[in-house]
Amino acid sequence: MPWPSRKRDKGAVADKKEPDAKIAKTEEETSDTEEEEKSTKPPAGSSKSGWKNWKKTKESDTGGEESKITYCHWLLKSEPESRLEKGVDVKFSIDDLKAQPNQTTFWDGVRNYQARNFLRAMKLGQQAFFYHSNCKEPGIVAIVKIVKEAYPDHTQFDQKDPHYDSTSRKENPKWSMVDVQFVRMTKRFIPLSEIKAHHLAHKADGGPLKNMMLFTRQRLSIQPLTQEEFDFVLSLEEEKPH
């Protein structure tokens, strides 16, 4: 099964009122039980204890310790250039997001368990980087925020959708999505190459990007960032391009 990490240009969220107030109302999502084990499995090559620590931290909300990493920001990959998947164009650029009603979209089509679990961990109001992937100039272009927490991704039941999942039941949907809203463009485009250079330097000197998932989980389309990672990347927008 594919895990098309990306968004497609179908994501306008029907909504009539003020940007935040209405959408922000979060539906309680029935937590499924079956997939949970599978999905919380650490990815190959990662330290199990590290993963468990992460989980624990998320739940207990105790902070601060070195081994306990809390993620409160995110990075969302989306493809800004046209590409057909089962005959459907999966392009969804930041301009496409800005063109949606309320500049808001649902983030459908995620079909990878780890990415899905990150989606489900997202909290209202949290900020995320909007990242352009699989394109000429990969990198961060904007900041978005979560305006609706995880709820079932309806495209899993749509046979015509490229991300249709015949194994998912309506009574117990496998896949989730969130709603995200445009906040602002970053002050400048922050290219992958530049973030990567910092990541490499930080691996040597222990800087904030040493464990950034963009490089340690390179194919993951929904990624968490620590506060430190988020702040550092954001500080790059003030600098001259390299």
Added chain:
DNA sequence: GCCAACGTTGGC
């Protein structure tokens, strides 16, 4: 367009 990385599938 190439291909490395890596998640998933299925044979055994």
Added chain:
DNA sequence: GCCAACGTTGGC
């Protein structure tokens, strides 16, 4: 439950 084959992601 191992692991080879396969399919997808996504940088370059």
